[in-house]
Amino acid sequence: MGKATAAGQAGTEGGIGRRQPCPCGSGKRYKACHGAAGGAANVIVTRPFEGLAAECELVALREFVPSATAKLPLRSGDREITLATVLPMAAAAMVRSDGQAFVGLQVQTRSGDISRDLARAVEWAQQAEVGTSLSVVGPEDAPEGTVPARLQDLVDPEALLDVELHGDFSWWMPDDVEPTGDVALSLERANAAIKPAQRLDAEGVHSAYWMDAGEKAHVRWVRPESEERLLAALARLSVRGELALDEDSRYAGSFRAHGLLVPVWDLDREKHAREWEQPVAEMGRRLNEVLATLDTEPLDTAEHRAREGLRGRQVTVR
Missing domain, CATH: 3.30.1460 (Yope Regulator; Chain: A,)
Known part of the structure; x- marks a missing residue:
């Protein structure tokens, strides 16, 4: 094997060969996907939840279920994360004043891999301060030679979701808190638009x-x-x-x-x-x-x- 070929096959800093399939599931080689400049933000993953037993439920919650929540079956972490269809002002994630953390599915994303963006929101919610929210998942690239975490890396792949549907969005707020300002307006608009x-x-x-x-x-x-x-x-x-x-x-x-x-x-x-x-x-x-x-x-x-x-x-x- 020639030196150039050997160099092409050699592992990167993160242990991923540039000619190997990218672990993100895109079907491309790593060098043309997450290993390329800006690849993590630009690659399109057409089936982002593949490999998860909850794949079909995630698609439903992402696309057409109006108001629902489900505990996310995380592999590790001290803070419980609740997956939600929609959050106030279409936030990507939030930690309520009572410490309960939510990650939204029906959100704008800045990459072609929804699973990667959701994983970023989960990681943010696990560390965020009480009473804060994340508006949009950012487009930052992972360090060279590594692949950003995806939802498949963070949750139990065999676990199904125990989905709870809601008739409105009152679950956005803790029971003892009244919404005010933009959150109150967002809640009013969301409740007016909800369909059974x-x-x-x-x-x-x-x-x-x-x-x-x-x-x-x-x-x-x-x-x-x-x-x-x-x-x-x-x-x-x-x-x-x-x-x-x-x-x-x-x-x-x-x-x-x-x-x-x-x-x-x-x-x-x-x-x-x-x-x-x-x-x-x-x-x-x-x-x-x-x-x-x-x-x-x-x-x-x-x-x-x-x-x-x-x-x-x-x-x-x-």
Whole structure:
């Protein structure tokens, strides 16, 4: 091996070879990703929560759940961190006057890796003073030869999230504190804009939410399968006439968010959210049965056409 090649393979100061895959999960070599000048801020990670059991729930909380909190299953640290959908004035993190720390998911970020930005917010919240907040996660690069921490480095990868939905944003404040100034105004605006939502709780169902959008109600279900595999399963159910949840619903389409597909069903608004738990559980069983057959029973001509039709009804959110 020549000296130039050996130098290219040599480990950096942080023990990462420049020709090795970048640990951030982008799929690029380290030298073209976090090892490049400004790489930590510029690289786009399309599936930022990959590898976490809570991936689907994180996507839901990031994209469409209005008001919810969940304890973050950290591997270490003296301060408990609560993950939240939205914080006052869309802050990235805050430590309330009672010492309770929160990290927000629905925030502006300055890099292409949401997992990295969330990890920075968590690290800030673990050390921040009581009564302070972090408005935006900064774009600072890591020291040369190192990779900034990502959420996958800080939390238990096997842990699910115990999500608690709220009817408003009163949880922003400790019980004995009245909001004032900009926080009071932010709280008023957030409460005025909130739409009813319910997490569907049924056997085998995770990351599915009933949402009342006003004129319509929906089920939005973040699925863990690859897009192509899930589309194939949905196409097979469509050809069989089994794609609706029941006679009072219809499959509306899907959207992509952070590398995952989120199927959406339009619903009869007259039914209570809990009435959709069993139909969603039955849909889950149908999907699992079809997914198990795809490797041995390829799509036929009608199913291929159905898949292309379903693909045409997709949009990309993130």
